Amino acid sequence: MVSPYVSAMLGEERSALLQRVVEGLPSETLHWLSGYFAGLATQRGPVQEQAPAPTPVVQAVPEAWLTIIYGTQTNNSRMLAERLKHQAEASGLSVRLYRASDYPVREIAKERLLYIVISTQGDGDPPDDSRGFVEFLLSKKAPKLEQLRFSVLGLGDSSYPKYCEIGKILDTRLAQLGATRLLNRADCDVDFEPVAQGWLDQAVGKATEELAPKTATAVVTPLRTAPPAPKHGKEAPVTAEILVNQRLTGRGANKDVRHIELSLGDSGLAYEPGDSLGVWPRNAPELVADFVSLLKVNGETEVTRDGRALPLQQWLTEELELTKVSKPFLERHAALSGSTDLQRLLAPEGAEAFRALLKTHQIIDLLRLWPAPWTAEELVRALRKLAPRSYSIASSQKRVGTEAHLTVAVVDYVAFGARHTGTASYFLATRTGDEERVRVFVEPNDRFRLPRDSARDVIMIGPGTGVAPFRAFVQERAETGAKGRNWLFFGEQHFRSQFLYQTEWQEALKKGELHRISLAFSRDQVEKIYVQQRLREAGKDLYAWLEGGAHLYVCGDAQRMAPDVHEALIDIATTHGGRSREDAESWLSTLRDEQRYQRDVY
Structure with a gap:
């Protein structure tokens, strides 16, 4: 039915014609038409005659705006920031949302209300998209912010000693600059939803009070x-x-x-090169059996958590994290076991030993080495919820259609006299027969994308399973007929047994889909050779590619490889570009800001 307002604007005949034209059109087409008609209006210039005015409605017009800045490596912070934006807008607030790398830092002096949602990577590092923003706030260039009210939501992983460290640093720094906390900082663990949603609700309420919108007359014309x-x-x-x-x-x-290789069937699930596939695993039956046996509990005992009642065995198999040690669990286990050794690890002076324990021990090791009288109920309450694991997608959908390919290193080793496996990698590696089905979802990664200009050259650095997204990149570039050159740096331990996708790379070289490959196999000679050494050896050409507009990508280990590669790039800029170290670092920062230096590290 045509609204009276449309009839008044167009007349009965034209409004009826419009109704026939748009009838049955999908929402995407209607959205496109709204932009098309707005463009026509712009081309025709200002309105010459005033149309009958629509009936005014009362709407809240905010005096100021809320700015939300997020920093993310895995998109969780982005998802929460977008949810905060939607909630705030639904409350009538005017909101600006920025990725940290896109935020014009000089504007921070003008802000009155700022919320930051940011994750911490590894042992206290900012996400790649937030490095420039964090560095600015911590520098002498940061202005005084007495007029600013703020709050910070931090995301992290309590299995790392510097849990939510970047959120804590920014929270402290903003206060040092004179800003006032509107809401106390909240720290979210891997299972972030309960804490995050509580903070979001409070943040919207506080922002609504702070901005105090006036009531004014306005015309609402949603396009x-x-x-x-x-x-x-x-x-x-x-x-x-x-x-x-x-x-x-x-x-x-x-x-x-x-x-x-997984079949996505007719799900319609789509991905782009650079995206990851989230995998919901189940814990290994052998590990669940060890928990039940070691703690002398009944696997059939029904336990209630978060309003759900399930048998203990089901909690341990499908719902809870059984491998990665978290600080809250360690604190509870130390108290139950009465171990002074564990309690010393939790003291400030035990930070290094605590960090070492997290790297070397799984939860089952704590239970074996420091026995404690856990009950089924206490155990279920203390363990973290099982979280999905992310794997870089190793295929282009333009080539493989409804499939998604992964490159998975299986964690399977012996420590403390017992076998240890990785939750998701072992789960994937052991799917056979009727168990060959897994629950998956796509995690978009907008900060790890091929250049829009396909004539640009691409340099890819991916040792080990870090090569996965570059298999997708090369496939995509071949399928789209990209004119730019592709250069891959790959490294592993041994050429004969660990040259991942060797025949595919050789075939890509023959076809001209891959133009250059540089290899580093660390254990095939006395002197260990890594990809960063190959970078330095090819430094002159690599620098020329980058100066010519190439995009550079790094994927893989965040703790050692990524920093070593970064240092090699600085050396290349100083050696072949005649830059000082400070200028070389600035040059890399510029490449990062231009999204020509992108990393997907973990």
Whole structure:
């Protein structure tokens, strides 16, 4: 039915014609038409005649705005920041949302209300998209902010000693600059939803009070609605069938690396090169049996948590984290066991030993080495919820269609006299027969994208399983006919047994889909050789590629490889670009800001 307002604007005949034209059109087309008609109006210039005015409605017009800045490596912070924006806008607030790398830092002196949602990577590092923002705030260039009211939501992983460190640093720094906390900082663990949603609700309430919108007369003319929620995601995964589970590493290799191909079927799930696939694993039956046996509890005992009653065995298999030690669990275990050794680890002076324990021990090791009288109920309450694991997608959908490929290093080793496995990698590696189905979802990664200009050259640095997204990059560039050159740096321990996708790279070189490959196999000679050494050896050419507009990508280990590669790039800029170290670092920062130096590290 045509609204009276439309009839008044167009007349009965034209409004009826418009109704026939738009009838049955999908929402995407209507959105496009709204922009098309707005463009026509702009081309025709200002309105010459005043149309009958629509009936005014009362709307809240905010005196000021709320600015939200997020920093993310895995998109969780972005998701929460977008949710905060939607909640605030639904409360009538004017909101600006920025990724930290896109925020014009000089504007911070003008802000009156600022919320920051930011994650911490590894042992206290900012996400790659936030480094410039964090460095600015911590520098002498940061202005006094007496007029600013703020709050920080930090995301992290309590299995790292510097849990939510970046959120804490920014919270402290803003206060040092004279800003006032509108709401206390909140720190979220891997299972972030309960804490995050509470903070979001309070943040919206405080912002609404602070901005104090006036009541004014305004005309509401919505041209665009919020996009619909995706059909599939973390909480609504797709059940995918494993089509191929093939070992890539040969005999004698120290690692078991698998190439896994999954069918997404008719789910409609789409991804781009650079995205990751989230996998919901289950804990190994052997590990669950060890927990039940060691603690002398009944696996059939029904336990209630968060309003859900399940048998203990089901909690341990499908719902709870059984491998990675978290600080809260360690604190509770230290108290139950009465171990002074564990309690010393939790003291400030035990930080280094605590860090070492987190790297070397799984939860089952704590239970074996420091026995404690856990009950089924206490155990279920103390363990973290099982979280999905992310794997870089190793395929281009333009080539593989409804499939998604992964490159998975299986964690399987002996420590403290017992076998240890990785939750998701072992789960994927052991899917056979009727168990060849897993729950998956796509995690977009907008900060790890091929250049829009396909004529640009691409340099890819991916040792080990870090090569996965670059298999997707090369496939995509071949399928789209990209004119730019592709240069891959790959490293592993041994050429014969660990040259991942060797035949594919050789075939890509023959076809001209890959133009150059530089290899580093660390254990094939007395002197260990890593990719950073190959970077330095090819420094002159690499610098020329970058100066010519190439995009550079790094994927893999965040603790050692990524910093070593970064240092090698600084050396290359000083050696072949005649830059000082300070200028070289500034040059890399500029490449990062231009999204020509992108990293996906973990």
